[in-house]
Amino acid sequence: MNPISALFPENYEASRARFRSNLAHIQERWPDAQLSQHALPGDEDLTIDWIQSPATQRNEKVFILTTGEHGIEGYVGSAMQQRFIEHYLPRLDPATTGLLFVHAINPWGMKYHRRVNVNNVDLNRNFVWGTQGFSTAINPEYDQVNSFLNPTEKIGNLKIGNLKFYAGLLVLLAKMNISGFRHATLLGQYRYPQGLYYGGSDYQEETRTLIDLYRGAMEQYEQILHLDMHTGYGPRYQMSLVNSVHEKGSSAQFVERFNYPLVVAANPNEFYAIQGDMVDYLYDLWQREFSEKRLYSTTFEFGTLGDSIFGIVHSPRAMILENQLCWHKAESDSLRSQVVHEFEELFNPAADDWHAKAVADADQAFDGILEAEGYL
Numbered sequence: 394m395n396p397i398s399a400l401f402p403e404n405y406e407a408s409r410a411r412f413r414s415n416l417a418h419i420q421e422r423w424p425d426a427q428l429s430q431h432a433l434p435g436d437e438d439l440t441i442d443w444i445q446s447p448a449t450q451r452n453e454k455v456f457i458l459t460t461g462e463h464g465i466e467g468y469v470g471s472a473m474q475q476r477f478i479e480h481y482l483p484r485l486d487p488a489t490t491g492l493l494f495v496h497a498i499n500p501w502g503m504k505y506h507r508r509v510n511v512n513n514v515d516l517n518r519n520f521v522w523g524t525q526g527f528s529t530a531i532n533p534e535y536d537q538v539n540s541f542l543n544p545t546e547k548i549g550n551l552k553i554g555n556l557k558f559y560a561g562l563l564v565l566l567a568k569m570n571i572s573g574f575r576h577a578t579l580l581g582q583y584r585y586p587q588g589l590y591y592g593g594s595d596y597q598e599e600t601r602t603l604i605d606l607y608r609g610a611m612e613q614y615e616q617i618l619h620l621d622m623h624t625g626y627g628p629r630y631q632m633s634l635v636n637s638v639h640e641k642g643s644s645a646q647f648v649e650r651f652n653y654p655l656v657v658a659a660n661p662n663e664f665y666a667i668q669g670d671m672v673d674y675l676y677d678l679w680q681r682e683f684s685e686k687r688l689y690s691t692t693f694e695f696g697t698l699g700d701s702i703f704g705i706v707h708s709p710r711a712m713i714l715e716n717q718l719c720w721h722k723a724e725s726d727s728l729r730s731q732v733v734h735e736f737e738e739l740f741n742p743a744a745d746d747w748h749a750k751a752v753a754d755a756d757q758a759f760d761g762i763l764e765a766e767g768y769l
């Protein structure tokens with residue numbers, strides 16, 4: 394295996410073991426660095442792991458890198474985190490810079506190659522500001538797409554299934570137009586616990602754990618830089634930096650500032666609106682309680698199927714089938730493996746050339762952001 398592809402872990406346990414083994418290396422320059430875990434309930438050994446350290450002299454700024462909020466996306470996230478620890482950490486200044494690396498926000502999803510957690514909650518719809526954000530009245534338009542997104546029969550013939558999918562999509566597009574359809578689908582919903590983009594009825598344990606970590610960092614440092622790793626959205630061979638809807642600068646300004654070619658804002662024009670987004674939560678927390686400090690938080694979105702019409706249509710198809718498989722099973726093992734394989738390619742592509750370009754893009758973004766934010 395080539396050295397770049399070797400960054401991408403085989404399974405959750407191997408990824409976590411590698412993450413934990415970084416501690417000794419980090420302690421060479423951050424002697425107070427510590428490894429901590431939050432164990433999820435149940436018999437399984439599933440933990441949210443983090444390595445954290447204060448600066449050695451003055452806590453001026455903190456660098457935060459998080460992965461695996463959408464479990465299956467944690468494989469690419471883990472690769473990027475390891476890349477950062479090996480190539481960029483040696484260039485940060487321990488005297489003034491503290492650290493927080495989080496491995497697998499959603500360890501259950503990472504282990505079982507699902508996006509959601511064990512309660513079928515999309516954690517990136519669970520970071521709502523205030524519990525009224527869990528209201529079942531949010532996104533009433535989801536009712537119109539529910540039966541399309543969440544079929545209730547066993548998976549049978551995929552060719553017939555595809556025809557039904559395209560027919561259903563055309564009907565919905567005629568009724569709602571493309572932006573209405575995307576909004577209803579992607580915003581998040583709080584009514585259908587087995588449905589796609591379900592945001593939960595309360596804060597999930599994973600969410601609470603992360604909120605505590607973010608709050609602690611904002612209390613201790615004057616400047617916060619946070620990078621969160623995701624996959625699945627955007628062009629296949631160009632990672633997108635997705636800024637929060639709360640970030641005031643324009644995407645064009647960030648392209649220049651970071652010397653990075655593709656920056657989009659998470660608003661309906663450039664990306665899509667999201668309820669309960671984790672990065673939005675950081676901005677909310679900052680604006681309400683820590684606005685005298687400096688915050689920049691963003692998402693790396695590594696595209697996989699691409700933004701051609703094939704990719705745009707095939708991504709929801711793969712997600713619908715995987716969720717249907719989870720609840721209603723498939724008529725044969727070969728159908729099952731096909732669905733699992735397509736879902737894996739949507740969030741954790743196997744190709745060496747994809748791995749190489751993804752790491753090169755991450756390098757370019759790390760360089761540009763660290764430089765612009767004064768970390769190098």
Ligand SMILES: [Zn+2]
Binds near residue numbers: 463
């Ligand atoms: Zn994601």
